[in-house]
Amino acid sequence: MVEFLSFREGESTQEPAVTVESFTGQSNATAVRIEPGEDARELLPHLDRLSLVEVNFPGFGDGRGYSAARILREAGYTGELRAVGDVLVDQIVAMRRCGFDSFHPAKALDDAAVDRALNRYDDVYQKAIDGRTSIWAKRHPETHNG
């Protein structure tokens, strides 16, 4: 079973994440946890001192964390972006596409199921933040958009 999954090179950040409120109120923390309903854009002025952002999913059905992750990556955040909480195997692929590069699910995942999920779909229609070339772009290799 997989307790922790990382797609990053090297060690993961071990520092405990603080709340957004305490992070923006102090200068030395380098890890923060975003809850659903908190605005990821509040972190944008501080991206250069962050090494870990945890996005909490208290329930798998609350999809706000997908937007939070993408907003951070779109703003150029390159540190670790970790999904924590009710993270299910069937969501790993979409989360990867939104920029998450590590996962700490509340319930450990089955290794084989994770492998199957990651290799299930060869291609994706849309451009996202993960750098995968969209089907739209593959159909028109002579162009640069999409």
Place this chain on the structure above:
Amino acid sequence: MYRYDSYDQAIVDARVEEFRDQTQRRLTGALTEDQFKPLRLMNGLYLQLHAYMLRVAIPYGTLSGKQMRKLGEIAGKYDKGYGHFTTRQNLQYNWIKLADAPDILAELAMVEMHAIQTSGNCIRNISSDQYAGVSADEVADPRPWAELLRQWSSFHPEFTYLPRKFKIAVIASDDDRAAMRLHDIGLKLVERDGVVGAEVYAGGGMGRTPMVAPLIRDFVAEDEIISYLEACLRVYNRYGRRDNKYKARIKILVHEIGVEEYKRQVEEEFAHMRALGLNPPVEELARIRDFFAAPAYESGLSEEIDRSDRAFALWVDRQVAAHKAPGYAIVNISLKPIDGIPGDASAEQMALVADLAETYSFDELRVTHAQNLVLPHVRKADLRAVWQKLVAAGLAEANLDLITDIIACPGLDYCALANARSIPLAQKIASRFAAAERQAEIGELKLKISGCINACGHHHAGHIGILGVDRRGVENFQLLLGGSGAEDASLGQITGPGFSEDGVVDAIEKVTDIYLAERESGERFLDTYRRIGMKPFKEAIYG
């Protein structure tokens, strides 16, 4: 029609295998029902009162003869020999065994069909105008846009766990046949300075808080529509309510923060999104558009229709609409026989309609949001032959847009959410008004029935709407007047206290009697209602 390439096919095939794996885990007990539920719901499989229901997507309501034939075969092989066409141009099978669901999806994949995102809190099947491509007044065929949106929304990484379901419609005519402004987002194609783009409406919907969508942008060019929609969805995903599922649709967000504030937030996000290169290459919409090129219409065809058979002439007058190509006609096939179930078709009827499409309509069919079917390109010279075959199959009812052309949800006969039965009521109303002369005398009257407040039967948008409720354990029916899902969209108003099943049929008769007494020349029921208001109707019903 659009055809899958190897990319489209690979995605649908992979989905079949993924669902097979998930179903297998459920059947062996590795997944509990609670864990399986969100997975099956992403694929249109609902647990209903008596069995599983599988909802198959018919993207923008367009399908080929081969696809319709397959839908009929599945109905015969895995269901009780019929299927139900829905108000979102989909098809539902009501008697499915869980163990069969993966095989059904595999059969659908063989004909380039799927059930992806026909349920769940994600972007649902994109709906459109059943006359797309064949009506003379459209700016452009809306289906290439709808297909582009189908691809964009399929497994969208950011918008798969929205606050609530999300429905999009695309039209391109001034006549709205798709209830566009009753969708979460409605697009109406328009042309400005030689560029095709869309007017964007957001925050419409039915359910317990019906809203007609306001315009949020009067033009988005076709090469920016994806990034604009990403902006609309991101604002909704971040700020739509998640504390109460009945207040979670985008209409509540738009209403609570106000249209201007929603627009402002979308524009801000759009300004940001524009720089991210999210739009497909312009060549992609052009590639899709090529699939929807007009078929090879013959020229020099006769415009004559032999009207010597009275029953045929009546059917032509009611069911046939003008086609943009000379010598051709659009044929509406009623799925509303007087004693039938609105929107149901048997396996044999689906097979016959598939044959008709192949023989007479360039292998093309449409499904309408009013739960009927359309043969979009029939030579006028072939109308009689088509009609004869429809008569033999029990599909020649001539009641398009008349009082017996009832939209009804499956209701308490099938649905786990319903409070009341819709189907028997629809049948009673149809029987009461069955006489063809009487229906013709009343004229256009859109009657819509929902068996609960979720409004799947579009009762808010009916010229006459009926809402079934549960009153201390007894089915009770509220009556609404004055709704419209068309270009003159409006929401019906409740007349007053509700009725029993028979009582509501009597009340409808009183309502139509008042209309016939009060109408001025050329007025439809809806026009008379709008002119004279609720009062005379109310007095007749309750007086």
